[in-house]
Amino acid sequence: MRYRITFAKTEAMRFTSHLDTNRTWERIVRRAQLPLAYSQGYNPRPKINLASALPLGFTSSNELAEIWLEKELPVKKVKTHLLGAETPGLKIIEVELVDPKAPKLPNLVHSAEYTVTLSEHFNDLTERITRILESESLIRERRGKKYDLRPLIDAMDELPPRNQGNQQIRLLLAARTGATGRPDEVLAEMGISPQIAKIHRSKLILQKID
Amino acid sequence: MLSNSDIQSRLEWILRTVQKPGRYTGGELNQIVKNWDEIKTKVALVFPDIYDLGMSNLGLAILYDLINRRDDSLAERAFSPWTDMEAAMRRQELPMFSLETKHSLADFDIIGFSLPYETLYTSTLNALDLSGIPIHSKDRGPNHPLVIAGGHATFNPEPMHAFMDAFVIGEGEEVIQEIIDCVGSYQNGDLKFSSRENLLHELSKIWGVYVPSFYYAHYNQDGTFSQIKTLHEAVPEKVVKRIVPKLPPQPTKFIVPYIDTVHNRAPIEIMRGCTRGCRFCHAGMVNRPVRERPLDEIIDSIDRALRSTGFEEIGLLSLSSSDYTHIVPLVNQVSERFSDQHLSVSLPSLRIETVSVDLMDALKDSRRSGFTLAPEAATERMRKIINKPVSTEQLLNSAKEIYTRGWTTIKLYFMIGHPAETMEDVDAIITLCKDVRHIGRQVIGKRAKVHAGVSTFVPKPHTPFQWVPCNTVGEIKIKQDHLRKHLRGPGLKLNWNDPRETQLEAWLSRGDRRMAEVIYTAWMKGAKFDAWGEHFNYQAWMDAFDSVGLDPTFYTHRSRSLDEVFPWEHISTTVTKTFLTQDYLWSLGGRTRIDCREQCFACGVLPAFEELRRRNPGELWKCPEVKKKRVTVREDGESTSR
Numbered sequence: 083m084r085y086r087i088t089f090a091k092t093e094a095m096r097f098t099s100h101l102d103t104n105r106t107w108e109r110i111v112r113r114a115q116l117p118l119a120y121s122q123g124y125n126p127r128p129k130i131n132l133a134s135a136l137p138l139g140f141t142s143s144n145e146l147a148e149i150w151l152e153k154e155l156p157v158k159k160v161k162t163h164l165l166g167a168e169t170p171g172l173k174i175i176e177v178e179l180v181d182p183k184a185p186k187l188p189n190l191v192h193s194a195e196y197t198v199t200l201s202e203h204f205n206d207l208t209e210r211i212t213r214i215l216e217s218e219s220l221i222r223e224r225r226g227k228k229y230d231l232r233p234l235i236d237a238m239d240e241l242p243p244r245n246q247g248n249q250q251i252r253l254l255l256a257a258r259t260g261a262t263g264r265p266d267e268v269l270a271e272m273g274i275s276p277q278i279a280k281i282h283r284s285k286l287i288l289q290k291i292d
Numbered sequence: 293m294l295s296n297s298d299i300q301s302r303l304e305w306i307l308r309t310v311q312k313p314g315r316y317t318g319g320e321l322n323q324i325v326k327n328w329d330e331i332k333t334k335v336a337l338v339f340p341d342i343y344d345l346g347m348s349n350l351g352l353a354i355l356y357d358l359i360n361r362r363d364d365s366l367a368e369r370a371f372s373p374w375t376d377m378e379a380a381m382r383r384q385e386l387p388m389f390s391l392e393t394k395h396s397l398a399d400f401d402i403i404g405f406s407l408p409y410e411t412l413y414t415s416t417l418n419a420l421d422l423s424g425i426p427i428h429s430k431d432r433g434p435n436h437p438l439v440i441a442g443g444h445a446t447f448n449p450e451p452m453h454a455f456m457d458a459f460v461i462g463e464g465e466e467v468i469q470e471i472i473d474c475v476g477s478y479q480n481g482d483l484k485f486s487s488r489e490n491l492l493h494e495l496s497k498i499w500g501v502y503v504p505s506f507y508y509a510h511y512n513q514d515g516t517f518s519q520i521k522t523l524h525e526a527v528p529e530k531v532v533k534r535i536v537p538k539l540p541p542q543p544t545k546f547i548v549p550y551i552d553t554v555h556n557r558a559p560i561e562i563m564r565g566c567t568r569g570c571r572f573c574h575a576g577m578v579n580r581p582v583r584e585r586p587l588d589e590i591i592d593s594i595d596r597a598l599r600s601t602g603f604e605e606i607g608l609l610s611l612s613s614s615d616y617t618h619i620v621p622l623v624n625q626v627s628e629r630f631s632d633q634h635l636s637v638s639l640p641s642l643r644i645e646t647v648s649v650d651l652m653d654a655l656k657d658s659r660r661s662g663f664t665l666a667p668e669a670a671t672e673r674m675r676k677i678i679n680k681p682v683s684t685e686q687l688l689n690s691a692k693e694i695y696t697r698g699w700t701t702i703k704l705y706f707m708i709g710h711p712a713e714t715m716e717d718v719d720a721i722i723t724l725c726k727d728v729r730h731i732g733r734q735v736i737g738k739r740a741k742v743h744a745g746v747s748t749f750v751p752k753p754h755t756p757f758q759w760v761p762c763n764t765v766g767e768i769k770i771k772q773d774h775l776r777k778h779l780r781g782p783g784l785k786l787n788w789n790d791p792r793e794t795q796l797e798a799w800l801s802r803g804d805r806r807m808a809e810v811i812y813t814a815w816m817k818g819a820k821f822d823a824w825g826e827h828f829n830y831q832a833w834m835d836a837f838d839s840v841g842l843d844p845t846f847y848t849h850r851s852r853s854l855d856e857v858f859p860w861e862h863i864s865t866t867v868t869k870t871f872l873t874q875d876y877l878w879s880l881g882g883r884t885r886i887d888c889r890e891q892c893f894a895c896g897v898l899p900a901f902e903e904l905r906r907r908n909p910g911e912l913w914k915c916p917e918v919k920k921k922r923v924t925v926r927e928d929g930e931s932t933s934r
Binding site: 277 | 313317319548599604
């Protein structure tokens with residue numbers, strides 16, 4: 083049976099990579115004593131899918147994972163077991179049953195919303211944002227490959243200042259397979275070092291299936 | 293000094309700039325964080341290499357658990373920062389800190405280093421330096437932590453004598469409690485210790501604790517060691533290693549790393565020590581007597597470990613797994629009980645017998661990646677010299693069985709560099725690997741692979757080979773070139789070590805007190821992370837020898853005479869020099885010993901621990917039973933024993 087879990091990845095786990103987060107999930111399910119399903123074959127892998135890789139150092143309040151169990155258990159029971167097996171830095175928010183025939187989770191992700199908190203103040207932040215939004219294309223190079231960042235930015239605005247008056251930017255970026263916008267790339271394009279920013283993923287938006 | 297919250301906030305920035313920042317955050321599942329201000333004695337457990345390696349160290353996990361169980365003490369972990377992190381820390385003036393609460397090492401009362409091998413020495417100095425703690429023991433004052441070390445390398449503590457306030461010789465489970473009690477009684481409000489000198493005196497009275505500053509070493513005209521003298525009457529002339537008569541149940545609530553580590557699994561110790569008596573094996577000599585854990589306890593430990601960690605792999609650890617008395621029921625129970633959980637079980641150190649193949653088969657090892665056998669030498673002549681008397685026929689039979697049961701790769705471990713070894717012996721490694729491949733091809737065809745791991749022999753103190761010279765770097769290179777040239781072809785793979793790295797291990801293993809200056813100088817010249825090929829700085833070491841005025845070959849290539857006194861003889865493993873001498877002479881004559889469970893060879897362990905054996909009768913010890921003491925009842929009704 084296929085279960086979808088909404089979870090938060092907080093400070094303590096922000097340096098755990100995608101692969102290691104996957105393993106963390108395997109261990110949570112094992113500690114929860116739930117009958118985790120494994121792939122068949124020579125080298126059985128646990129049937130766990132994460133929706134979308136969260137870059138190292140980012141936190142998130144809205145990550146998605148799916149696990150397959152060998153038998154159908156009430157969602158409530160699965161949730162209780164998982165809650166008892168959490169790891170510091172990973173908070174389980176919601177568990178739901180999913181149609182096993184639905185497309186794979188990573189293929190369902192459409193876009194992601196980020197909140198960027200800057201630790202330095204920029205007087206011309208509004209102008210920098212406008213410049214990005216008014217550009218027709220933003221050609222950048224990442225890992226030796228050229229790409230256009232602009233079409234990957236769905237929306238972008240400055241949030242009203244919150245705690246300690248730190249400036250905050252909201253970013254809505256494409257997160258489709260083969261077309262993923264990275265907030266640190268947007269910052270770099272704005273002339274802001276990603277190292278002075280705290281980046282938090284606030285939402286993963288899935289495609290609507292008919 | 294920076295407070296822990298200062299350290300925490302500076303870290304926040306640094307971590308965004310370094311590789312694998314997950315090494316430095318702590319906060320993992322099952323980490324123990326106590327209230328710093330309410331605890332009297334605070335211990336930093338330091339593995340002087342990176343997190344990825346240190347987190348697999350069972351010894352540290354045992355001590356972490358034991359210390360944190362006490363109400364008056366806490367233990368936190370610290371590991372060496374990788375070079376990029378160290379550079380950032382030095383720029384930001386960050387000290388080496390604990391993962392749990394980010395306190396500087398200098399804030400702790402005791403710093404305990406784990407030194408399982410010698411190539412950690414320069415990184416140990418580096419850790420002290422990063423923490424702003426004087427590197428030399430003599431320079432530490434009442435407000436510095438007590439710096440101690442334990443682990444296999446400290447059976448010859450002399451090369452590190454100048455840097456440690458005290459060493460733990462042997463097993464830590466009981467002695468750590470006594471050390472903390474002792475340290476606690478010298479702690480007072482403002483200063484860490486009211487008197488360092490008095491504290492060290494009290495520590496030196498504890499069984500298994502060695503305080504090097506109470507001893508002075510003398511040398512002969514020719515540079516060899518003459519004797520060591522105690523500087524105070526109350527200090528023991530010989531420090532006998534500590535053992536626990538009965539292995540206490542091991543910890544099971546392991547910290548679960550967020551990032552991948554070298555052995556990312558639950559380590560389960562099934563027994564300690566080995567009865568086989570391989571002459572090159574330091575662990576086999578210093579871990580006597582052999583003590584086993586009861587079968588039920590092991591199963592229970594596995595169960596608890598899996599529930600509290602969720603690990604998908606366990607390692608059943610010992611020096612010779614197939615020698616564990618209940619190995620067959622153990623393996624069967626493990627596979628029955630946990631078979632539906634997709635648990636991988638690693639069972640290292642298997643003997644070269646077909647029964648080992650049965651064991652691995654019963655575990656249904658899902659990875660089937662490779663089956664490891666360690667014949668160590670390829671000719672029966674050499675195997676007799678090192679006392680690993682396996683026949684080539686036995687090995688080939690096992691190989692056939694391994695391929696038949698579905699493994700495609702056999703890993704064979706060899707050792708070259710014993711002075712009795714000839715080029716024929718080296719050549720035989722090639723022949724043997726090809727013979728194994730041939731058998732593999734008969735069974736499974738072209739898929740059959742043989743991986744040869746050829747390491748270089750390092751004579752270790754407290755072993756029958758402590759007298760033996762090493763091959764020179766040139767001699768090793770000739771042997772390795774020969775292997776590289778001929779041990780090639782489809783299905784064959786060869787691994788070897790840089791012979792210069794092996795030299796370092798050899799200098800340090802049988803080093804004396806004068807070596808401390810070499811270690812210090814090498815570190816000053818930039819040596820650290822010596823166990824990492826990319827960081828090993830041969831020139832720094834050669835320059836250090838040069839500036840200290842010592843000849844490195846004195847430690848490695850010199851044949852020692854039978855009556856030579858060694859710098860580590862005041863450290864007693866309880867295996868006697870008489871026994872080691874006899875075993876060395878036997879090796880020269882190619883004479884072997886059988887498993888000492890079948891016949892006791894009086895190595896010296898049993899008389900030394902006679903009383904402990906008497907109080908722990910039965911099958912958990914593999915030494916023979918000792919007779920009950922005759923008890924006479926005196927007239928006043930008190931019993932005395934004779």
